[in-house]
Amino acid sequence: MKQSIFLLAFVFAAAWTARADDVYQAERSRWLRLAEESKPELIHSSHHPVRVVKAVEDKGAYQGWRFETDKEMTPERLATTNFRQLRRVTLDFGDHLTGYLSLSLRSLESMMDAPTRLKLFLGEVPAEMNTPLDPWADNRLARSWMQDEVVTLTLSDKAYRLDRRVSGRYLTVELMGSSSTYDFALDSITFVSETSAKPIADDGLLPTCPPIIRDIDRVGKATLRECMQTVYEDGPKRDRRLWTGDMYLESLANRYSFQNHRLTKRCLYLFAGLAREDGILHGNIFEYPTPKPQIINYMVSYNLLYVMSLLEYWRDTKDRETVLDLWPVALRQVEDALRYVRPDGIFDQSRGSSWNFFDWRPGIDVAVCIQALTIDALRGITELGQELGRSEDVKAYPARAKLMTAAARKQMMDKKSGLFMSGPDRQVSVLSQAWMIRAGVLNRKEARRALTAVLEMPESLKPGTPYATHYLIEAMLLAGMTDEAREYLTDYWGGMVQRGADTFFEAYDPTNDNLSPYNFSPVNSYCHAWSCTPIYFIHKYPEVFQR
Amino acid sequence: MKQSIFLLAFVFAAAWTARADDVYQAERSRWLRLAEESKPELIHSSHHPVRVVKAVEDKGAYQGWRFETDKEMTPERLATTNFRQLRRVTLDFGDHLTGYLSLSLRSLESMMDAPTRLKLFLGEVPAEMNTPLDPWADNRLARSWMQDEVVTLTLSDKAYRLDRRVSGRYLTVELMGSSSTYDFALDSITFVSETSAKPIADDGLLPTCPPIIRDIDRVGKATLRECMQTVYEDGPKRDRRLWTGDMYLESLANRYSFQNHRLTKRCLYLFAGLAREDGILHGNIFEYPTPKPQIINYMVSYNLLYVMSLLEYWRDTKDRETVLDLWPVALRQVEDALRYVRPDGIFDQSRGSSWNFFDWRPGIDVAVCIQALTIDALRGITELGQELGRSEDVKAYPARAKLMTAAARKQMMDKKSGLFMSGPDRQVSVLSQAWMIRAGVLNRKEARRALTAVLEMPESLKPGTPYATHYLIEAMLLAGMTDEAREYLTDYWGGMVQRGADTFFEAYDPTNDNLSPYNFSPVNSYCHAWSCTPIYFIHKYPEVFQR
Secondary structure: OHHHHHHHHHHHHHOOOOOOHHHHHHHHHHHHHHHHHOOOOOEEEEEOOOEEEEEEEOOOOHHHEEEEEOOOOOHHHHOOOOHHHHOEEEEEEEEEEEEEEEEEEEEOOOOOOOOEEEEEEEEOOOHHHOOOOOOOOOOOOOHHHOOEEEEEEOOOOOOEEOOOOEEEEEEEEEEEEOOOOOOEEEEEEEEEEEEOOOOOOOOOOOOOOOHHHHHHHHHHHHHHHHHEOOOEOOOOOOOOOEEHHHHHHHHHHHHOOOOOHHHHHHHHHHHHHOOOOOOOOOOEEEOOOOOEEOOOOOOHHHHHHHHHHHHHHHHHHOOHHHHHHHHHHHHHHHHHHHOOEOOOOOEOHHHOOOOOOOOOOOOOOOHHHHHHHHHHHHHHHHHHHHHHOOHHHHOOHHHHHHHHHHHHHHHOEEOOOOEEOEOOOOEOEHHHHHHHHHOOOOOHHHHHHHHHHHHHOOOOEOOOOHHHHHHHHHHHHHOOOHHHHHHHHHHHHHHHHHOOOOOOOOOOOOOOOOOOOOOOHHHOOOOOHHHOOHHHHHHHOHHHHOO | OHHHHHHHHHHHHHOOOOOOHHHHHHHHHHHHHHHHHOOOOOEEEEEOOOEEEEEEEOOOOHHHEEEEEOOOOOHHHHOOOOHHHHOEEEEEEEEEEEEEEEEEEEEOOOOOOOOEEEEEEEEOOOHHHOOOOOOOOOOOOOHHHOOEEEEEEOOOOOOEEOOOOEEEEEEEEEEEEOOOOOOEEEEEEEEEEEEOOOOOOOOOOOOOOOHHHHHHHHHHHHHHHHHEOOOEOOOOOOOOOEEHHHHHHHHHHHHOOOOOHHHHHHHHHHHHHOOOOOOOOOOEEEOOOOOEEOOOOOOHHHHHHHHHHHHHHHHHHOOHHHHHHHHHHHHHHHHHHHOOEOOOOOEOHHHOOOOOOOOOOOOOOOHHHHHHHHHHHHHHHHHHHHHHOOHHHHOOHHHHHHHHHHHHHHHOEOOOOOOEOEOOOOEOEHHHHHHHHHOOOOOHHHHHHHHHHHHHOOOOEOOOOHHHHHHHHHHHHHOOOHHHHHHHHHHHHHHHHHOOOOOOOOOOOOOOOOOOOOOOHHHOOOOOHHHOOHHHHHHHOHHHHOO
16 A cells, blocks of 8 residues: 555656646645645643632733732632622633633532633733723634633533634633522633643753743743644634644754654645645635635745755654655645746745735735745755755755845845845845745855844844744854844843743744734733744754853 | 332321431432432434524514515525625524424535534523523523533534534524635534424314413413423523422323323422421422422422322322322421411411522512412322321321411401502512412402402502412303403413414513523523413313313
């Protein structure tokens, strides 16, 4: 069986150029089946609140709110306290958790003679739980992302389990309605967490590793653990789907932590199995009820990161069977990207309708970024093809990369400053330089000069998300700016740690606590896959970060 | 084993006068175990909406509202209609159901890319679903009795089951929040009903039975079916507990319908197993988490109806083992009631703190009623004792009944009018006459005269509930007023049928649609056990009701 799949993949790859869509159709079913076979078992564990907290408004705290330990109440005492009188409590599970919440009402003397209605509100950060949510201001994201639920319990002492999977650290319980004579306590408050990440016995850090780096590594691993479910989710509280860009960074961090490469394999097969009829991938995928793509997201930038993910999977596993099986998918994405490249070697976004995402920073121009990523992907797929013995398939790519590199330097780089400028307005952004450095378009010296300059320019566009910041750190390391990389990573992700992060945030700007891509920070994801990448840097470059 | 229990019961009954509470303690555990062994299996069946309805405000309709069939929408069409645009629908399951509701969201083209929040509101009657509930006016009953729930569904096409057991016929679904791009249909709306009443193949009615009586019988059986769960519940939507008074009437109706005598046995054992240490029963019981009484309800009137229930159970089953086992319990209740009886033969309510419930009619005085019920119970337990061969235990009771009968006639009856007058204000109520007739204190002629007079008096207090009306119908039949009984039953319960009742109401007054014991009619129970008794009359007296 394995042999025949192996052969089929060869035949298929060879036949790609003159591919028949009906052949591809058959492959998609098989790929989806392989994705299903690689679906990980989830690991469950039970958690109970570790303390009762009170919300304190505090300008010095992240987003203006913090929780402090309630000196008069403990989880143990709560279990014997009449909640009809207490009416409201906020509990801290001590860690960010993803899974299912349950509790029961324990009768104190009197009987439960009417249903009891409770509001349960689970959240990731203190401000989220203390900001009025209604009226809901922003229609872009659904109000129902917020994890506040009103539930009616009709039987006392029977465990009630909230049907909805939730994610967060803090739980507020509020009494909304009950019999005026029913005395009861909140009992057996339990959070059964889920993840496909197996616990790691050893943190893998050197004894010399500074405490702040240890903290960043710990929080990064917690972030990745929470996002590792039956796919690499982007955010377990909000969004809850598989995106190529997140998968790419998660798989890099996974290498240095949980090493669940089977999950990466599943995700690679899911994208392949859900490709369009012409073989082009979609940018994101939902698993339920059956895996399906969100067809509105056609993203060349993410499709090229699929290629890079396959390369990294090869590096991690040397799983030739899988990588050869998916080889035509990778080739197809590169071919599609090259459709956009003009004869003069410039990626022309106007040739199609791709959404080329690189950052949430408003106003960012990504012409330089997508040019660089295409060059990088050409280099990556060439390397992969050669290692797989498929040199014939990639033989044209080095010349294409060379042409695009020369075109980038000629048409996009400002000769005087050595900076890449993007789009008709010649926008100067940190990210443009970072991606060009990653693509090898600048040599080490040029890279150092460009990065140093762009970071110092007050008017340059800085990265707006941990996602974009990943590529900046990577560029610094490629440029040999190890001190700067360490300092930036420590400042940026360490800043989140200092602000109380249990997991790393989707969006973070040290100068603006309420930054939100959706104009309302409570709906931000505070545990977001693309922010977990310090794990990758800390362990890949121990000499930079751990000494 | 059976022999030894049998013997033990004898020994125990004989030792009652000098009873030791620790012996009784052991009996209680055994009785609870027997109650558990008699717990019926619930029968489940699946139901789907039969039509889509629209609410119409109509002064001619019961409580001012009715539902009419939506001509533009059907349940079939709903399953393919975009609910993001429809936003609100009311469905009719065609029958009153008790159990669990489930539904799923079926994606139409687009993906479910955010949680979907729905309000589900299940109700028994149209007005309940069209009356504003908030702000909740009455604190006596909990707001949470109302069956409106907001739920958040995070996975499309996955069946969502409302955790709470609900009861009713109509379901309104309203969209509270979702992605602005997610098109979906409501799918697989299912109500899995529960009851311990097995379906009856034959309605048992004569071919001559008039249509209105057939309807009353059908609605009565639906009422009883809904209330027959793992105990005789009083109301499956609101209250949901076992009361002695309801059990008594349900067991009478059960004889002529579902004949589930094992359920009666379970309830008799539950009350016995949960008695106070001194053997006195509580008026009502909850099953969850473990059976417990609501200790605030000490009710001599209901405890005497326990005695009458045991007598009726004996008549139904001749189950000597059970009845002898519970014999000391019955004796104990009669002994307790006699504590209230003065040497002159009058039941003096001031001798204890019993709540002697006979009707929700405000201002009703029950001195005559409890006097009559005690006489009746003395007669009943004497009959039962003689049949069981326990004549010795009851030998003093005929004389006590005779004394109380004479005292009632002397001190409570108005010589001139032949009417019983209750309490210091000498209140004239229909119920006082009815209970005295049931107790055999009036002969047939006197009974007829008293009932006719009291019903004609504009100022006399009329029954306020179907519960009280049961005893009036019974009294009419005892008085030989068969035409009047048929007419009254047809008018009263038939009036509910004509007002659209699927099941009979807890409270009903033909002249006041919004009558409520709780000052807010939506919280009334519209399927209430004590209203099912036309079944009993129709089948016990076919010559009166079916010709």
